[in-house]
Amino acid sequence: MNSKAVLSLSLVGAIALGLCANVSAAVPGAQRSNAVAQTSVETGKLTPRQRGELTRQLVLKWGSYVQQVHGVPVRTWAERMVPSLIQADSANFRAAVKRDTFEGAMAELTGTGHRINDEGVITKLAFSDADQTKALGALGNDLVYTPVAPCRILDTRNVAAGAIAANSTRNFVAFGVSSFASQGGSATNCGVNPLAATAVAINLTAVTPAGAGYATAYPFGTTQPVAASINYASGAIVNNALIVQTPNPIATFDFTLYSFAQSHYVADIVGYFAPPVATALQCVETTKTVVNIVANGTANANAPACAAGYTQTATNCESSDWLVPFVFINAGTCSARNNSAGAQEIRASRTCCRVPGR
Numbered sequence: 001m002n003s004k005a006v007l008s009l010s011l012v013g014a015i016a017l018g019l020c021a022n023v024s025a026a027v028p029g030a031q032r033s034n035a036v037a038q039t040s041v042e043t044g045k046l047t048p049r050q051r052g053e054l055t056r057q058l059v060l061k062w063g064s065y066v067q068q069v070h071g072v073p074v075r076t077w078a079e080r081m082v083p084s085l086i087q088a089d090s091a092n093f094r095a096a097v098k099r100d101t102f103e104g105a106m107a108e109l110t111g112t113g114h115r116i117n118d119e120g121v122i123t124k125l126a127f128s129d130a131d132q133t134k135a136l137g138a139l140g141n142d143l144v145y146t147p148v149a150p151c152r153i154l155d156t157r158n159v160a161a162g163a164i165a166a167n168s169t170r171n172f173v174a175f176g177v178s179s180f181a182s183q184g185g186s187a188t189n190c191g192v193n194p195l196a197a198t199a200v201a202i203n204l205t206a207v208t209p210a211g212a213g214y215a216t217a218y219p220f221g222t223t224q225p226v227a228a229s230i231n232y233a234s235g236a237i238v239n240n241a242l243i244v245q246t247p248n249p250i251a252t253f254d255f256t257l258y259s260f261a262q263s264h265y266v267a268d269i270v271g272y273f274a275p276p277v278a279t280a281l282q283c284v285e286t287t288k289t290v291v292n293i294v295a296n297g298t299a300n301a302n303a304p305a306c307a308a309g310y311t312q313t314a315t316n317c318e319s320s321d322w323l324v325p326f327v328f329i330n331a332g333t334c335s336a337r338n339n340s341a342g343a344q345e346i347r348a349s350r351t352c353c354r355v356p357g358r
Contacts, residue, residue: 006286014055016239019184021247023303031333044306045090045143046090046093047330048069050258051085051086051093054085054093054094054097055078055082055085056098058085058096058097058105059074059078061097061105062102062105063077064079066249067104069102071128071253072249072250072251072252076163076252077249077250077251080173080176080177080250080315081176081250083176083178083189083193084109084176084250085109086193086195087193088109089111091256092108092109092111093108093109093205095108096108096109101346104250105221106248106249107275111275111276111279114337117296121133133166133254135342136340143198143199143273143274143276144273144274144276145201145271145272145273145277146155146271146272146273146274147201147270147271148190148192148269148271148272149191150203150269150272151180151185151186151188151190151191151192151268151269152180152184152185152186152190152266152267152268153172153173153174153180153182153183153185153186153190153202153267153268153269154172154183154184154185154265154266154267155183155184155185155264155265155266155267156170156264156265156266157184157207157264157266158184158185159182159183159184162264163210163262163263163264163265164257164259164262164263164264164265165259165262166211166259166260166261166262167259167260168215168258168259169224169256169257169258169259170209170256170257171252171253171255171256171257172253172254172255172256172257173253173254173291173326174192174197174200174202174244174245174246174254174255174269174272175190175192175193175200175272176192176193176197176250177189177245185267185277186241190268190269192272196271196302197246197248197254197272197273197274198245198246198248198274198275199243199244199245199246199272199273200219200243200244200246200254200255200269200271200272200273201241201242201243201269201270201271201272202241202242202244202267202268202269202270203239203240203241203267203268203270204217204229204230204239204240204241204242204257204263204265204266204267205230205237205238205239205240205244205265205266205267206232206236206237206238206239206259206263206264207237207263207264207265207266208235208236208237208263208264209232209233209234209235209236209259209262209263210234210261210262210263211234211260211261211262212233212234212261213231213232213259213260213261213263214228214229214231214232214260215228215229215232215258215260215265216229216257216258217229217242217244217256217257217258218244218245218255218256218258219244219245219246219247219253219254219255219256220246220247220251220253220254220255220256221251221253224258226244228340229242232261232263234261241270243273257346272293272344279355279356280356281313281353281354281355281356282317282351282353282354282355282356283313283351283352284307284310284351284352284353285316285349285351285352286303286304286305286306286349286350286352287304287349288303288318288347288348288349289301289302289304289347289348289349290345290346290347291345291346291347292339292343292344292345293324293336293338293344293345294338294343295338295340295342295343296337296338297337298335298336298337298338299335299336299338299346300328300333300334300335300344301317301333301334301335301336301347301348302332302348303315303316303332303334303348303349303350304332304349304350305332305350306350306352307352309354310352310353310354311352311353311354312331312332312350312351312352313351313352313353314350314351315329315331315332315333315334315350315351316346316348316349316350317329317334317336317346317347317348318346318347318348319336319344319345319346319347320344320345321338321340321344322347323338323339323344324336324337324338324339324340324341324344324346325337325339326346332348332350333348334346334347334348
């Protein structure tokens with residue numbers, strides 16, 4: 001094994017161990033006894049160690065692809081993915097590791113894997129190779145907006161680089177980091193560690209520009225558009241609310257800011273757009289309706305209706321004897337015939353589910 005391979009393995013191992021430690025700190029009781037850990041496995045939830053192992057597999061599988069195709073260093077991509085992987089649903093995480101395309105894996109993490117077919121993505125990539133373009137799944141559809149308390153993500157007055165020079169650009173991150181202090185912003189993560197943000201809502205302020213002009217915020221890694229996010233006069237303080245698209249999959253930076261005149265800038269994030277995250281259904285079973293059937297007789301058992309806000313997902317039928325087969329099962333009704341020599345009973349219930357919080 002060459003030194004480069006050893007370095008890569010050491011890197012993903014360190015990232016996996018780091019994730020494991022982060023999960024342990026973030027999840028109450030993560031360091032409890034083996035009995036608790038076993039319970040976690042039985043309920044389908046990943047333990048910190050399991051989550052770290054899946055992270056290792058995911059980085060080994062797709063790190064080189066991200067670096068070669070999207071131009072994002074594997075270390076940068078992996079480290080920026082850590083907050084997302086801590087929050088990823090256990091079932092989604094397992095499914096992501098099994099996918100055959102990077103686009104499918106990223107969609108699985110957000111619970112939208114059913115929208116992206118691996119064979120279709122592979123076909124698109126094969127055709128796109130001819131014109132050197134990149135074909136991605138539709139990760140930007142049906143986005144959900146999540147507001148956050150306004151939080152400073154950049155302030156050029158507080159960094160050594162200072163104001164952005166005239167007719168130049170500077171790149172920034174907007175989410176998925178532990179601190180924005182390096183950009184002159186908050187020393188916290190501002191509560192924005194989404195799984196795959198596709199756009200951010202920010203308030204951008206130009207502070208005392210050296211001359212009249214404008215600024216443009218646009219997605220990192222794309223061509224600067226012929227448009228202005230803010231227009232300003234010399235020495236003014238001008239603010240504007242913006243929605244800025246960000247690279248998906250995650251990149252080295254999230255957006256670029258161009259300044260026509262030399263100026264300081266301040267930005268506060270107020271929300272972000274991301275694909276909806278799959279939420280496990282909350283299900284309950286109604287009480288059982290019990291009906292007696294005489295020998296050679298027939299009967300129907302009608303289960304109690306679901307409570308308000310719940311939707312029926314199954315009809316459950318039980319009989320007290322093998323000689324009492326059901327001939328009809330639908331919408332909470334169980335119909336059976338008693339072929340035994342004595343009285344028997346049948347029981348009916350419904351499984352009722354809802355999306356938590358609705």
